[in-house]
Amino acid sequence: MTSSETTSQTQFSGSQPKHAWIYLFNLGFYVLPMVLFPYSWLELAGLSLALLVFVGLYFYCYQQPLDRMLWPILAMYGIAIVVTPWNSGSIALFSYVGFFVGLAYRWPYALAGVVGLVATLAIFHWGPGTQWDLFFYYGAVIVSTVAIFGRVERLRQRHDAAQRRSAEEISRLATAVERERIARDLHDILGHTLSSIVLKSDLAQAQLNKQQYDAATKQLGELSAIARDSLSQVRQSVSGYRHNGLQLELERLKQRLSDAGFRTEVSGLPPRLSASQETAVVLALTELVTNVIRHSSGQVCSIHFDETANTYRIQVSDDGTPKEIHHGNGLSGVSQRMQELGGEASLSMAGGCEVKLSIPKLQGALL
Known part of the structure; x- marks a missing residue:
């Protein structure tokens, strides 16, 4: 697995939960039959409860690291299967499962997952049957399309992660370069300054030994000036040496x-x-x-x-x-x-x- 693939298996950071609400418009396929068809109160309660649990799993999955989405995805898939005999609008639920499959997994696994979802639609359509004659055809198109959206989102996250790593690497290198610059400047600045201080100190000591107090005082004054100049240059080296x-x-x-x-x-x-x-x-x-x-x-x-x-x-x-x-x-x-x-x-x-x-x-x- 490449480093970019490894990164994509970490936290799903592309959108915050508040943005996840935008994608719930597709649930209209699920809600509309509940309004138009004569369900009993018990059936409506069951379908509503299933919808609430599904939406909760949807947001829960949205907040999980990519490598921990398997169980929420399977739970959403299970709910979609359970409600399909009563509500053909479950194609919306299958589409969200397709989105997270496309988002969470590499292309071969995502493709296999989408094929599995389409096969599930086909089994219901030509097996037990559903309340809608176009269930498979609309469902296959919607699931495949939304799965592609999930794949695009995965690629976008990988691109954003690569940009963040690039920015972090540039920042790290810039810091290292700046440290090297300061080290070189300090070496060059302090090297010659300390040499001058040693020289001036030796001259002042020699002149004091010869009781040449005026000359020694001059050397000590120059020594003090060199030390102050050195302190100023050290401070300047932090923000860039100025001469x-x-x-x-x-x-x-x-x-x-x-x-x-x-x-x-x-x-x-x-x-x-x-x-x-x-x-x-x-x-x-x-x-x-x-x-x-x-x-x-x-x-x-x-x-x-x-x-x-x-x-x-x-x-x-x-x-x-x-x-x-x-x-x-x-x-x-x-x-x-x-x-x-x-x-x-x-x-x-x-x-x-x-x-x-x-x-x-x-x-x-x-x-």
Whole structure:
């Protein structure tokens, strides 16, 4: 059984009981003979009681999971059989049985059930007989038609269930993507911020040891500003990281590198990017600069921008002695950010550590 078939065997959620009243108009076939023909009071009472029980079973069946409709269906079928010798309008009751058969079961079983209902009509028509010469002909058409309605309702429910599952899956994936984004942003933001805090703290400690109190006070002030900025960025990462533009972020990165003892060389013209591209590039550059400060033994960090007809290219390199590189969350995050923009990130360790980022112009470039 497929997943969609399994789902269709669960709660019948297509219509509420108040909507089920709409379909009871077909009971006119059953009620009309009770008005037109001379039944005794005892017969009318019996037919009325049978009708009330049938309607109760109808609503009960309407509220059952599809895989629990068998016994209510059999009970309704039994009532239809019992009343047929007295009221040929029982074709209406058989039609409701056909509806639930078409609704509750897969096509082969539903078809067999409808054939069984039509056979029951034929047995009454050509066997014990009924009060109506057209009992079988009208009954077969009505039962078959209403059974098709039940089948259509089943297909509609399966379609609605598939749409609900699709919406739930989209929501789940969107939540997972958002969590991954926040995790990457926090890693990139806090990584460089904590590195700056460690650096500023070490400088302040060294200056205090040398009794350079004014210089130490300056470092502590900058440390406090970095901590406040970090807190603000963490809050922003929940709703989407916001920055002050690539050019200003480059100046901040240059200052961080300078504080760490690196000379920074920026060449080329920074590209004009869409907001999403610029955010990804800023976070990628932040992570790469953090890696240079943490791991490079060199003295110069170069950031170079250029472009081709279809691609923006950014290169970050240092003149340190290359060491074995492990692709942790940082470099993996940089690579993933570029892939999300349709670009890529590549790493080279020839003559120093060099990371190249490429972003296609066709996705979000500003004209």
